[in-house]
Amino acid sequence: MFLRENKRSKNGKTHRYFSVVENRRTRGGHTTQRQVLYLGEINDSQQQAWRRTLEVFDEDRGQYCQLSLFPADRPLPPDALHSIHVKLDQMQLRRPRSYGDCWLGCWLWERLALSSFWNNQLIDARGDVPWTKVLQLLVINRLIDPGSELAIHRHWFLRSAMDELLEVDFAVAAKDRLYRCLDRILEHKDALCQFICQQWKTLFDSCFDVLLYDLTSTYFEGLCQQNPKARHGYSRDGRSDCRQVVIALVITPDGLPLAYEVMAGNTADNSTLRQFLAKIEALYGKARRTWIMDRGIPTEATLRQMRDSGTQYLVGTPRSMLGKLDQRFAQLPWQQVHEAMSVKLIEHEGELYVLAHSDARQQKEKAMRRRRFKAYARGLHGLRRRCREGQRARISRDTLLGKLAVLKKEAGRLSAAIKVQVPEEGQRPTLQNFCYELDAAAYREALEQDGSYILRSNAIQEDASSMWSMYMQLVRIESAFKSLKSDLAIRPIWHQNQSRVEAHIFVAFMGYCLLATLSKYLQSAAPGLSPRAVLEQLSSIQMLDVCLPTSDGRWLIMPRYTEPEPQHVMLLEQLKLSLPAQPPPRIRSGKLLMPDPPAPDAVVET
Numbered sequence: 085m086f087l088r089e090n091k092r093s094k095n096g097k098t099h100r101y102f103s104v105v106e107n108r109r110t111r112g113g114h115t116t117q118r119q120v121l122y123l124g125e126i127n128d129s130q131q132q133a134w135r136r137t138l139e140v141f142d143e144d145r146g147q148y149c150q151l152s153l154f155p156a157d158r159p160l161p162p163d164a165l166h167s168i169h170v171k172l173d174q175m176q177l178r179r180p181r182s183y184g185d186c187w188l189g190c191w192l193w194e195r196l197a198l199s200s201f202w203n204n205q206l207i208d209a210r211g212d213v214p215w216t217k218v219l220q221l222l223v224i225n226r227l228i229d230p231g232s233e234l235a236i237h238r239h240w241f242l243r244s245a246m247d248e249l250l251e252v253d254f255a256v257a258a259k260d261r262l263y264r265c266l267d268r269i270l271e272h273k274d275a276l277c278q279f280i281c282q283q284w285k286t287l288f289d290s291c292f293d294v295l296l297y298d299l300t301s302t303y304f305e306g307l308c309q310q311n312p313k314a315r316h317g318y319s320r321d322g323r324s325d326c327r328q329v330v331i332a333l334v335i336t337p338d339g340l341p342l343a344y345e346v347m348a349g350n351t352a353d354n355s356t357l358r359q360f361l362a363k364i365e366a367l368y369g370k371a372r373r374t375w376i377m378d379r380g381i382p383t384e385a386t387l388r389q390m391r392d393s394g395t396q397y398l399v400g401t402p403r404s405m406l407g408k409l410d411q412r413f414a415q416l417p418w419q420q421v422h423e424a425m426s427v428k429l430i431e432h433e434g435e436l437y438v439l440a441h442s443d444a445r446q447q448k449e450k451a452m453r454r455r456r457f458k459a460y461a462r463g464l465h466g467l468r469r470r471c472r473e474g475q476r477a478r479i480s481r482d483t484l485l486g487k488l489a490v491l492k493k494e495a496g497r498l499s500a501a502i503k504v505q506v507p508e509e510g511q512r513p514t515l516q517n518f519c520y521e522l523d524a525a526a527y528r529e530a531l532e533q534d535g536s537y538i539l540r541s542n543a544i545q546e547d548a549s550s551m552w553s554m555y556m557q558l559v560r561i562e563s564a565f566k567s568l569k570s571d572l573a574i575r576p577i578w579h580q581n582q583s584r585v586e587a588h589i590f591v592a593f594m595g596y597c598l599l600a601t602l603s604k605y606l607q608s609a610a611p612g613l614s615p616r617a618v619l620e621q622l623s624s625i626q627m628l629d630v631c632l633p634t635s636d637g638r639w640l641i642m643p644r645y646t647e648p649e650p651q652h653v654m655l656l657e658q659l660k661l662s663l664p665a666q667p668p669p670r671i672r673s674g675k676l677l678m679p680d681p682p683a684p685d686a687v688v689e690t
Contacts, residue, residue, distance in 0.1 A: 446535020
């Protein structure tokens with residue numbers, strides 16, 4: 085990079101403008117130049133009438149002052165007040181750091197008015213740095229480059245432009261301050277959920293007639309002896325070896341989150357709904373809402389209670405219900421939703437049942453079941469070979485039953501298509517008392533149900549296709565869980581005590597609120613882009629400190645973000661956004677030192 089001087093004549097006077105330019109080599113071996121930073125005009129002594137003053141923050145005095153800047157190769161005008169020479173030939177570029185994505189995250193934070201909310205909630209909390217800014221730092225990090233509080237303290241804050249955007253110094257990223265911030269926010273969770281709900285109404289005119297409800301889990305690293313909610317249970321992450329908590333989430337069909345709850349890791353899905361219905365009514369009042377859920381969440385008792393209270397629902401139903409209603413469905417014609425999906429609708433005992441069938445799904449499920457069935461058959465053949473009289477290590481009855489149970493579990497529903505005879509108690513397995521045969525009718529019946537599933541609802545709907553379309557909105561909540569676990573990296577959790585664990589999840593929830601807000605704006609402005617792609621694209625807008633030594637032994641430091649490239653300009657135009665003005669410069673005495681990362685701490689939060 086080098087400093088370029090441009091001269092322009094205006095009204096008979098010559099003005100000098102300066103910019104930082106870099107060389108780029110093209111494929112053909114040629115060199116092209118790109119303007120990285122625009123520094124603006126620096127005065128010439130000959131044009132006293134055109135002198136411009138610059139507001140500069142004096143770090144030694146802690147206040148702003150007005151300075152006139154002149155290049156060192158020109159004499160200072162005799163009548164110039166508050167003027168100073170800058171040595172352009174000794175310019176240094178320091179501290180390259182990410183700016184564009186951090187700025188967008190802060191814009192989303194202010195768009196949701198979260199600073200206003202948290203300033204009111206934490207107004208009595210004392211601290212050298214406002215706790216709202218500490219929390220904003222945590223949430224923006226979770227949105228952009230999620231990491232631990234220790235990673236923010238040691239690395240990320242210095243690699244980001246959050247100091248300029250928040251107008252703070254490194255004190256905001258002190259390790260203890262980040263952890264203490266987590267201790268202060270959890271009590272305001274319900275208040276934030278109510279506030280966010282109002283923001284969705286104000287910004288996007290959202291309605292909450294239909295709500296999606298589902299559960300996921302997230303696991304820990306460590307024993308978590310200080311967290312009573314950390315339990316072993318069914319892990320959606322495939323980490324049954326780790327303790328976990330269960331997270332219940334409610335969102336709108338647009339993907340806007342309304343509320344969540346953290347429960348013990350061994351909580352059964354079907355035991356959570358009644359508690360959450362009461363929570364939503366307590367937060368937002370009673371209303372006529374339709375709840376869309378997966379089949380494993382509601383129990384018959386809960387559905388009965390929802391019908392009695394007038395709460396509408398649309399849920400999946402176990403396939404065992406298909407056998408009971410098969411005759412009634414067989415009498416009705418299929419209604420085509422699209423070329424690969426057909427539906428039927430009947431009414432049974434005051435509820436509506438929708439039978440949905442997909443040819444593509446049927447082919448996929450049949451292939452999966454046949455593969456498991458073949459593995460089950462091979463396993464049975466292997467067990468039978470170990471029952472021969474001449475076998476050296478013949479299998480015992482208990483071992484046979486144990487291995488047979490494992491095979492049946494892996495085969496699933498198709499295990500019923502093979503009738504297995506096992507030896508009586510006290511008998512040693514032989515080829516005569518351990519045998520099996522195929523039940524062809526059961527095999528065909530099991531395969532015929534593939535590709536079909538049943539929906540169940542008490543909502544007043546007469547169109548099967550519209551009910552199926554409503555149920556398909558559950559993919560939104562699956563997408564929300566995917567964002568929480570991948571984009572926002574909520575897992576694994578390294579905290580140990582319960583309050584910090586739940587505060588960590590709370591920060592991730594706020595990060596998802598920012599992500600959902602950006603996604604909502606992109607739906608109309610740039611539907612082909614994902615929020616993650618936008619953040620990654622804007623991250624290439626960097627901020628640099630342009631450091632210019634002055635004639636009086638001080639340093640003029642000008643923080644400047646780089647010139648947006650064409651793709652950035654196009655993206656900002658689509659979003660109807662514009663970058664803010666460049667930060668004000670600072671002047672500092674003494675040696676210019678690079679801010680070093682803090683030394684590793686000996687004590688880590690537990």
